Amino acid sequence: MAVRVEVVRPREVPLGGPRAMTVRRTLPSRERSFVGAWCFADHYGPDDVAATGGMDVAPHPHCGLATVSWLFAGEVEHRDSLGTVATVRPGEVNLMTAGRGISHSEVSTSSTSVLHGVQLWVVLPAASAAVEPRFEHHVPPVLEPADGVSAQVFVGSLWESESPVRVESPLLGAEVRLRPGTSLALQVPATFEIGVLVDTGSVTVAGRELVAAELGVLDPAGSGATRDVALTAGEDGARVVVLGGEPFGEEIVMWWNFVGRSHDEVAAAREAWESGDGDVAGPFGAVEGYEGDVARIPAPPLPGVRLRPRGGRARPSDHQAEAEAPACS
Structure with missing residues (x-):
């Protein structure tokens, strides 16, 4: 039976803040909310920093999620509360696992x-949504799982390489580089x-060609402990980021x-950020040493309707689109 590959095409949005940079976003989208517990995917660059100004995201809050930063070129300094x-x-x-709440800044x-x-x-998941915030940094080894292929596993495990960074649900995150015409059974x-x-480049995934900035998604297999996902690079080779996880049903x-x-929980988090002045006693804490033009990014106003929940198998509601444009990294 043929494997269905859902193709999510990117849209350009500004990464929030006074000096917004343009990114290509595939998650969340109208087609799909999640891949496993991965709920947000921005792809940027390669950008000439002399022309764009690079990344300068002032202190801003997060809660109930974890952020993962992975670079192909450039450097970004992270500071948190x-x-x-x-x-x-x-x-x-x-x-960075935000858990009950954290604030941070990111500057190239x-x-x-x-910058790329x-x-x-x-x-x-609900059981760990309010864990204590934490930060982890890891340099995964470079693997050569097949001729013409190199890879790094930054979250989860693959090819007997296991990342030590802690996640709260079963996940996979890896960069895979394939030379022109190379095939790999993942x-x-x-x-x-x-x-x-x-x-970069193009890759055929389970018979479906994907080009740069596109996200191809495969649903879980019906049975078995593992399965092979076939990747074949195009004539220019390919570099891809592989994301995986068990379907997020909450x-x-x-x-x-x-x-x-709930709407009320998110509204309370917004109010907590807006009512604070960056005091370290506040729920999100303060970021020390950021030297940008503004001390912190204010939360945008809530929409005039109650935010509706989304589930792991549901599509984002129209109201959820309000969340996307101003999002910070």
């Missing part, structure tokens, strides 16, 4: 001439939804940088 100062570089992963470094990467979010858990986000409300289980 835990006191973390960390620079992420190509081939390294920053994973002065040595960055080209992905910013990903993971929704936390062995993944049969219970996982799998997304293949193309960075209903959530996702708006701006907050994830909750």
Whole structure:
């Protein structure tokens, strides 16, 4: 039986803040809310920082989710309200679990001439949505799982390589690079939804060609412990980000940088951020050392209707679109 590949095409949106940069967003979309617990995927660059100004996202809050930063070129300095100062570089992963609440800033470094990467979010299940916030940095080893293929596993496990960064639900995140015409059978858990986000080149996934910035999604297989997902690079080769996870069946409300289980929960998180002045005693804490033009990004007004929840198998509602344009990384 032929495997169906759902193709999600990107749309350009501004990454929030006074100095918004343009990104290509595939999650969430009208076609799909999640791939596993992956709930947000922004793909940006390669951008000439001298022309675009690079990334400068002032302190802003998150709760109920985790953020994953993965770069192909450039450097980004992360600061958060835990006191973390960390620079992420190509081939390294920053994973920040917001849990009950955290604030952070992200700024491309002065040595960055080209900025290129992905910013990903993971929704936390209800049982761990309010965990204590934490930050982790990891440099995964470079693997050669087949001739003409190199890869790094930054979340979860693949090819007997396991990332030590902690996640709250079964997940997979990996960069895979294929030389022109190379084929690979990607062995993944049969219970996982799998997304293949193309960075450069083109790749055929289970018989369906994807080009740069497109996301191809496969539903879980019907049976078995694992299954093979066939990837074949086009004539220029390909670099892809593979995302996977068990279907996320819980209903959530996702708006701006907050994830909750109801409109009221999200409204309370917004109020908590807006009523604070950056005092470290506040629920999101304060980011020290950020030197941008503004001290913090204010939360946009809530829409004039109650936000409706979305589920793991549901499509985003029209009201959820309010959350997307101003989102911060």
